[in-house]
Amino acid sequence: MKGQPVLLTAVGIGATLFCLLGVSWIGPIGAFLNLLTPVAAAYLSMRYGLRAGIVIVVVTSAVLLQLATPYTFAAYLGVFGVGSLLLPYFLRQRIPWDRAVLYAMVSSTVATATMVLFAVFASGVSIPTLIGQMIQAEVDQAMQIYRNSGFSDTQLQDMQQVVDGMAEFISRNFYGLYMASLLAIQTFCLLLLQRLKGNHFHIFGTPFAQWRLPSGLIWVLIGAGFLLLVPADIVSLVGRNLLVVLLPLYFLQGMAIVSSFLQKKTYPPLVKGLIYALLLILNPLPIIITCAGVFDLWIDFRRPRQKKI
Numbered sequence: 001m002k003g004q005p006v007l008l009t010a011v012g013i014g015a016t017l018f019c020l021l022g023v024s025w026i027g028p029i030g031a032f033l034n035l036l037t038p039v040a041a042a043y044l045s046m047r048y049g050l051r052a053g054i055v056i057v058v059v060t061s062a063v064l065l066q067l068a069t070p071y072t073f074a075a076y077l078g079v080f081g082v083g084s085l086l087l088p089y090f091l092r093q094r095i096p097w098d099r100a101v102l103y104a105m106v107s108s109t110v111a112t113a114t115m116v117l118f119a120v121f122a123s124g125v126s127i128p129t130l131i132g133q134m135i136q137a138e139v140d141q142a143m144q145i146y147r148n149s150g151f152s153d154t155q156l157q158d159m160q161q162v163v164d165g166m167a168e169f170i171s172r173n174f175y176g177l178y179m180a181s182l183l184a185i186q187t188f189c190l191l192l193l194q195r196l197k198g199n200h201f202h203i204f205g206t207p208f209a210q211w212r213l214p215s216g217l218i219w220v221l222i223g224a225g226f227l228l229l230v231p232a233d234i235v236s237l238v239g240r241n242l243l244v245v246l247l248p249l250y251f252l253q254g255m256a257i258v259s260s261f262l263q264k265k266t267y268p269p270l271v272k273g274l275i276y277a278l279l280l281i282l283n284p285l286p287i288i289i290t291c292a293g294v295f296d297l298w299i300d301f302r303r304p305r306q307k308k309i
Contacts, residue, residue, distance in 0.1 A: 005044070005048045005052055008044055008048075008052075009044060009052050009055050009056060011040075011058050012040030012041060012043075012044050012052070012056045013040075013055075013059050013063075014062060015036075015039075015040045016037055016038075016040050016041065016056055016060050016234065017063060017064075018033065019033040019034060019035075019036040019037040019039075019040075020033075020034065020037045020060070020064075020072075020076060020080070021067075021178045021179075022034075022197075035184075035185060035188050036192075037076070037079075037084075037192075038080040038081070038083055038087075038185065038186075038189050039084075039189055039192050040056055040084075041053040041056040041057055041081075041084035041085060042084045042085075042088045042189050042193060042194060043086055043088075043192075044056065045084070045085060045088035045089070045092075046088045046091060046092065046193060046197070046200070046201045047200045047201060050085060050088065050089060050092075052214040053084060053085050053088060054085060056084075057077075057081045057084060057085060060076065060081070060286055061073060061076065061077060061081065062247055064076055064145055069137075071134065071137055074112075074115050074119070075134075077111065077112075077115070078108060078111055078112030078115060079081060079108070079112070079181070079182065079185065080185065081102075082107060082108045082111040083104045083105070083107070083108040083182065083185065083186050083189070084189070086103065086104040086107045086108070087100055087101065087104040087186055087189060087190065088193075089101050090104060091193075091201075091203055091204075092201075094204050095204070096204055096205030097190055097203050097204065097205035098205055098206070098211065099205075100190075100205075101183070101186045101187055101190055104182075104186050105182045105183050105186055106108065107214030108182050108186075109178070109179055109182060112178070116130060116131075131156060131171065135167050135170055135171055135174075136167070138167075139164070139167050140161050142163055143156070143159070143160060143163060146159050165239065171238075172240070173240050173241055173244050174206060175241045175246055176241030176242065176243070176245045177241075177246030179244075179245050180244050180245050180248050183248060183249070184247070184248065187252065190203070208255075208256050208258070208259055209256060209259040209260040209263050210260065210302070211252075211253070212253055212296065213249055213250065213253050213293075215297055216265070217249070218294070218297050220242065220246065221242075221243070221246045221247075221250070221294065223242075224239045224242035224243045224246060225239065225243065226239070227239025227242070227245075228240065247290055249293075250290050250293035250294045251286060251289055251290040251293060252293070253292075253293035254288075254289035254291070254292040254293030254296070255276070255279065255282065255289060255291055255293075256293075257289075257292055257293065257294070257296060257301045257302060258276070258289065259277070260301075260302045262275065
């Protein structure tokens with residue numbers, strides 16, 4: 001059994017590199033692999049202790065310094081690496097899963113901000129310029145992948161317009177989108193840890209079907225909406241970025257409402273998984289689920305209803 005952690009750690013390093021660099025190897029579909037990047041380090045940290053996860057993060061970082069650009073290395077640490085260690089660390093301290101995700105997200109944000117400030121001082125460029133360079137690098141990489149995938153010139157022109165539009169949207173809402181991305185990555189990683197835990201470790205906290213956000217957070221959401229009406233650019237910027245972070249949280253609360261209803265049904269797991277997938281990707285269902293999460297404060301959808309006789 002002593003060799004099993006070593007073998008799994010080696011496999012975890014390979015899996016992490018494949019998930020991180022898969023978009024460059026197998027085309028656009030490889031982008032979905034990015035969501036799996038922190039799973040190996042987080043899982044082995046939960047099962048064998050943080051030492052295994054640290055080995056994965058350190059070796060992966062060293063390989064990236066040799067094979068990729070410094071930007072890819074920094075992006076790995078800020079988006080995946082730090083969180084893949086801190087999420088299991090907080091979970092192993094028996095901190096409830098929702099707080100563990102929050103703490104890991106905030107810690108990853110602080111780590112990224114530290115690296116950005118270091119890059120700003122080292123290069124002498126401003127933060128907006130650095131962010132613009134990072135976004136442009138992603139745009140160039142995406143378009144290169146599309147070119148290598150055999151798209152026609154007309155398709156590439158249409159794709160260029162779409163990518164440029166997304167880049168403009170990201171630049172205007174970068175801070176909120178970054179934190180929302182960290183939230184999505186940590187939440188997805190937690191979901192997989194829950195599925196893979198078996199009898200190896202435990203995850204503490206409120207069952208997802210009963211989970212809800214603090215009631216006072218609704219006033220932050222309402223305040224963010226009013227900030228959008230203020231003509232000052234800096235104020236509306238704050239409002240937009242707050243909404244980008246808060247609305248996914250209320251989407252999660254809406255999904256918790258759905259989970260509580262599905263628990264009462266005898267649907268097969270495959271059918272329940274299909275329902276969750278459709279709610280996630282089929283418009284306008286995500287908007288409806290988010291609205292349900294917002295109005296749950298007043299309606300309380302999960303409250304037992306008395307049947308009329």
